[in-house]
Amino acid sequence: MEHVAKTRDRITLTGVRVRAHHGVFDFEREAGQEFVIDVSVAVDLAAAASGDDLARTVHYGELAEAISAAVERDPVDLIETVAERVASVALAFPAVEEVEVTVHKPQAPITVPFTDVAVTIVRGRA
Template structure:
């Protein structure tokens, strides 16, 4: 998507994908694992798929969900920022997708004060 193009208004949204994985800076996070919750918004033009009722002209959201989960489960890393980048790359590998927003929540983050959520959010495009 060029800098003069705006983001498409159509999107596929996956919310609340729960994944058990071993990411984190601390040894106990890597050993015990924890739950992560991932939200993905993939921006793409859905008009061709809608007009032709053609799954081949869009992204299969069921398969995309499985790919996102697999991306989060593999290769433990220290930062959820890295996990978010990995998920964004997975989504952008689908040619119809022009841009993606990824939020990775870490509800069991090792924080010493009460909290409702910890998350990182990134937006990437096919620039």
Template sequence: MNDRIELTGLRAHGRHGVYDFERERGQDFVVDAVLELDLRPAARSDDVADTVHYGELAERLVAVVTGEPVNLIETLADRLLTVCLADQRVRAATVTVHKPEAPVPHAFTDVAVTLTRTRDR
């Protein structure tokens, strides 16, 4: 199955990180999510109930980013994957968490962690 829903560049302000100043000030995180599922039912019915509503998915993902702080973006990505796999129709999901303001003492473009999980059947 090659059907996918992709939500890229979802930006939210969170307070994740190992340093106190990251928890106090917070920073923007950017999330990319790719869901693998059978989209034929939605294509046939033309009904949003037959697919993953990406607007509602975005709300749930933002709630995680803006919610309880964690030390590592690996942990944050794992929590976001749990949200993506909550819909039983999703067979696999990939989440990338970008931390463009990471406290790195050198010039860089991005720090990101990507996790992929498939549904245990």
């Protein structure tokens, strides 16, 4: 049986900023806040690079727009749920083999001084 190595090629979007209304508290749902999304997708980039062919990779502009739309819609309680939603959107791109998503919530309602709170998930094709 042939062993297929996991691709090490990645396309990364860092700091995608989206205003949305996620959170457990009513004031979070009403006022909304900024969420910051980092996404790194594993894609075999060799074919795209050798043929200089956009169709053989992931258009990162379209990926960014899809991520933004996914975060903006349907408020949920947990950033974990937002991360799962973003992962599903990224995996819908045919070239994506795996995705790592970090959702930052820098204005989280925490009573002690902090810089950021975030969750990170990694998902791949089944």
